[in-house]
Amino acid sequence: MPESNSEALVRFENVQKSYDGEVLVVKDLNLNIAKGEFLTMLGPSGSGKTTCLMMLAGFEPATHGEIYLDNVPINRVPPHKRGIGMVFQSYALFPHMTIGENLAFPLEVRKMSKSDRDAKVKKALDMVQLGAFADRRPAQLSGGQQQRVAVARSLVFDPDVVLMDEPLGALDKNLREQMQYEIKHIHDRLGVTVLYVTHDQSEALTMSNRVAVFDDGVIQQLAPPDVLYEQPENAFVADFIGDNNCLGGVVTEESENSCAVQTADGSNIRANKINIAGKGQKSTLSIRPERVIVNPEDGKVPNVFQAKALELIYLGDHIRTRMEVCGNDQFYVKIPNSSHHADLNKGDVVNIGWNEYDCRALDAQ
Amino acid sequence: MASHTEALKTADGISLKLSLQRSLRRKKRNALLLVAPLFLFILVTFLFPIFDMLLRGVENSITEEILPTTVVVLADWDPALGKLPEEEVFKAFTVDGQIAAKAKIISRLGKRLNYEKSGFSSLFRKTGRKLRKFDPEKLTSTYKENLIKIDKKWGQVETWALLHRESGSYTKSYYLAALDLTQNAEGNIEWKEADSRIYIDLFIRTLWLSCLITFLTILLGYPIAYLLATLKSKTSNLLMILVLLPFWTSLLVRTSAWIALLQKEGVINDTLVAIGIISDDSRLSMIHNSTGTLIAMTHILLPFMILPLFSVMKTIDPSYVRAARSMGATGFTAFRRVYFPNTIAGIGAGGILVFILSIGFYITPALVGGVDGTMISNFIAYHISTSLNWGLAAALGAILLALVLALYILYDKLVGVDNMKLG
Numbered sequence A: 001m002p003e004s005n006s007e008a009l010v011r012f013e014n015v016q017k018s019y020d021g022e023v024l025v026v027k028d029l030n031l032n033i034a035k036g037e038f039l040t041m042l043g044p045s046g047s048g049k050t051t052c053l054m055m056l057a058g059f060e061p062a063t064h065g066e067i068y069l070d071n072v073p074i075n076r077v078p079p080h081k082r083g084i085g086m087v088f089q090s091y092a093l094f095p096h097m098t099i100g101e102n103l104a105f106p107l108e109v110r111k112m113s114k115s116d117r118d119a120k121v122k123k124a125l126d127m128v129q130l131g132a133f134a135d136r137r138p139a140q141l142s143g144g145q146q147q148r149v150a151v152a153r154s155l156v157f158d159p160d161v162v163l164m165d166e167p168l169g170a171l172d173k174n175l176r177e178q179m180q181y182e183i184k185h186i187h188d189r190l191g192v193t194v195l196y197v198t199h200d201q202s203e204a205l206t207m208s209n210r211v212a213v214f215d216d217g218v219i220q221q222l223a224p225p226d227v228l229y230e231q232p233e234n235a236f237v238a239d240f241i242g243d244n245n246c247l248g249g250v251v252t253e254e255s256e257n258s259c260a261v262q263t264a265d266g267s268n269i270r271a272n273k274i275n276i277a278g279k280g281q282k283s284t285l286s287i288r289p290e291r292v293i294v295n296p297e298d299g300k301v302p303n304v305f306q307a308k309a310l311e312l313i314y315l316g317d318h319i320r321t322r323m324e325v326c327g328n329d330q331f332y333v334k335i336p337n338s339s340h341h342a343d344l345n346k347g348d349v350v351n352i353g354w355n356e357y358d359c360r361a362l363d364a365q
Numbered sequence B: 001m002a003s004h005t006e007a008l009k010t011a012d013g014i015s016l017k018l019s020l021q022r023s024l025r026r027k028k029r030n031a032l033l034l035v036a037p038l039f040l041f042i043l044v045t046f047l048f049p050i051f052d053m054l055l056r057g058v059e060n061s062i063t064e065e066i067l068p069t070t071v072v073v074l075a076d077w078d079p080a081l082g083k084l085p086e087e088e089v090f091k092a093f094t095v096d097g098q099i100a101a102k103a104k105i106i107s108r109l110g111k112r113l114n115y116e117k118s119g120f121s122s123l124f125r126k127t128g129r130k131l132r133k134f135d136p137e138k139l140t141s142t143y144k145e146n147l148i149k150i151d152k153k154w155g156q157v158e159t160w161a162l163l164h165r166e167s168g169s170y171t172k173s174y175y176l177a178a179l180d181l182t183q184n185a186e187g188n189i190e191w192k193e194a195d196s197r198i199y200i201d202l203f204i205r206t207l208w209l210s211c212l213i214t215f216l217t218i219l220l221g222y223p224i225a226y227l228l229a230t231l232k233s234k235t236s237n238l239l240m241i242l243v244l245l246p247f248w249t250s251l252l253v254r255t256s257a258w259i260a261l262l263q264k265e266g267v268i269n270d271t272l273v274a275i276g277i278i279s280d281d282s283r284l285s286m287i288h289n290s291t292g293t294l295i296a297m298t299h300i301l302l303p304f305m306i307l308p309l310f311s312v313m314k315t316i317d318p319s320y321v322r323a324a325r326s327m328g329a330t331g332f333t334a335f336r337r338v339y340f341p342n343t344i345a346g347i348g349a350g351g352i353l354v355f356i357l358s359i360g361f362y363i364t365p366a367l368v369g370g371v372d373g374t375m376i377s378n379f380i381a382y383h384i385s386t387s388l389n390w391g392l393a394a395a396l397g398a399i400l401l402a403l404v405l406a407l408y409i410l411y412d413k414l415v416g417v418d419n420m421k422l423g
């Protein structure tokens, strides 16, 4: 992805936002979004995602900093001149207009001729497979259909950027997955730049080119989905994205790429040095459950510890096992449901181990 | 396996439809029982009296009661021929009149007929007085001559024509009067003389003032309701109390306050004179005319506009306007095309509420309306309590009711009553 400033279509530069003059909801945001990119803001509730969208769309002024669209600062441009499409969580379809009129609205205010308008509306509705619904009112459509109309309406006037604020939040799981696919499909076809907001991590991982993980008004990590999962840079991201085991300890040894961390119960763990403050400082170790090996062969992995199985949860393709290891009784291991592992029982004590590379030493939590 | 054509049955073998009907019937009966007390109350205290009142607008049994035989023989007479009735009519009238005069009820008929034509009250009083002492044994002339001797009006065809016209059990004369119409001697309906026409103008003025008041409340109430609906709930609750405050003071007090403010020597005029905007001898007359009615009623009815507007605006998702703006609409276009159409239901509800209330408003116009600020309800009240012409009052009331219903139907056609949101 392009990192240079001039190539970015949308650029947040040192943007801060406070609603009440006391708390910074967005703290020093720097973000470049490339043309054609699908970038997702992912974060817990109240982390400032919607606020960022509102600043970009022009409904909230930035308290400090500048936002650029196509290298033009837009802080003083009113919302209707920004040419940014938007899909709201509540869809915001105008209830007093038909679907066709809803879609024609942005074209009408642009003074487009009636024939051009009709052609574009039809094309946009066909794109979301709702061509036959032009004369219905929004209330006469199902939630999924309304959602598709909202997407079509945000795209019908060919905006450069489309903002989507949790557009799938109100849908059930099946429909949500189907819509994720459709939105992604439309994005691929039109090449429009999408800034997407969600707090559903699987949605973020499946749809995006890059994901910005938000917490407390700060981007914790900005990376493609696979990097985010495989190489989290801090404890928050490691914990927020996917299943994760955390072990707290103190750094006892530090070399160029690796380090050793001692946990409270005295176990020494070799870890991949990522983001630590230095020798003698606290650190959090992150190990993905599927990277833990049960009964590792001797000498194959540097970290081998005795663990006691506390709980077994049968999940079909794998068995999620809660174990006590290195003084932590919330340590989960994902055991594939293949014959030679099926003999583990509650209360059994086994050896488990993991690679140095799979154990990431991150900042203290 | 049961075939599909066979009727469905419940577990105990009764047809499903039947048992559904039964359970629904029980539900209906319960619902009826719940509304029954209120229904009876309204029936006895409201619907019957109103029905009775409306009936008075056409009811005319008094002639029949007081002149029972006269009415029968007069029925064969045709006033269009221009000749006086036969002797038997005069005789019947003399007999009926004497009985009624002795029972001292004949003047009531005179009063009734006086509504149709002035002079009848005194005619009947005089005739009654003479007939009470009349002795048929001593009659030397015909009954006809005798009556004409009592008053020469009995020798005029018009007198008998009026009696003939008003001898049925029902009359349309009250309704005609309420519409400034009258029946001439030939029985044709025509306008009253220009200087005695009052009700049409009054209806027009009532409608016009009500429209104006409705319009003013929309104009003043819309921004307030918008402010209330968009402010933080803490502030808007406080402001809402201010809007509702007038409800806690009596209507009479509020109206009197307007008198204190608006009169010639009142606060507003004094202030304007004091700061030199107007001179002392050109004080504005803002009260005891239609301006006074307009100002006071707009103020009093404003909450009835704000409340439905507010409750509708409260439900409008703020993202509608944002969506419109993100699609390229200016603030004004977003308001006009998106926000405003969604508030029409509130405008309709508030408008119809204010309009119907003001069309029948009584106290305020009576106190501040003067001559050209009174409304139709003031005249209805006048005929009920002062002139005691209840028939005319009933006719005026019924016409008012019909007007309101017609407007309501028109509103339903244009906006749709289902769209109305009152809260």
Ligand SMILES: Nc1ncnc2c1ncn2[C@@H]1O[C@H](COP(=O)(O)OP(=O)(O)OP(=O)(O)O)[C@@H](O)[C@H]1O
Binding pocket: A019, A020, A025, A043, A044, A045, A046, A047, A048, A049, A050, A051, A052, A199
């Ligand atoms: N209009 C506002 N006035 C004052 N504070 C606000 C306003 N809007 C949001 N906030 C505060 O700013 C913070 C961030 O809100 P924001 O809506 O951006 O969160 P979010 O990340 O979108 O959360 P969610 O996932 O729940 O939608 C929250 O603490 C919220 O209380």
Ligand SMILES: [Mg+2]
Binding pocket: A049, A050, A051, A165
């Ligand atoms: Mg949000």
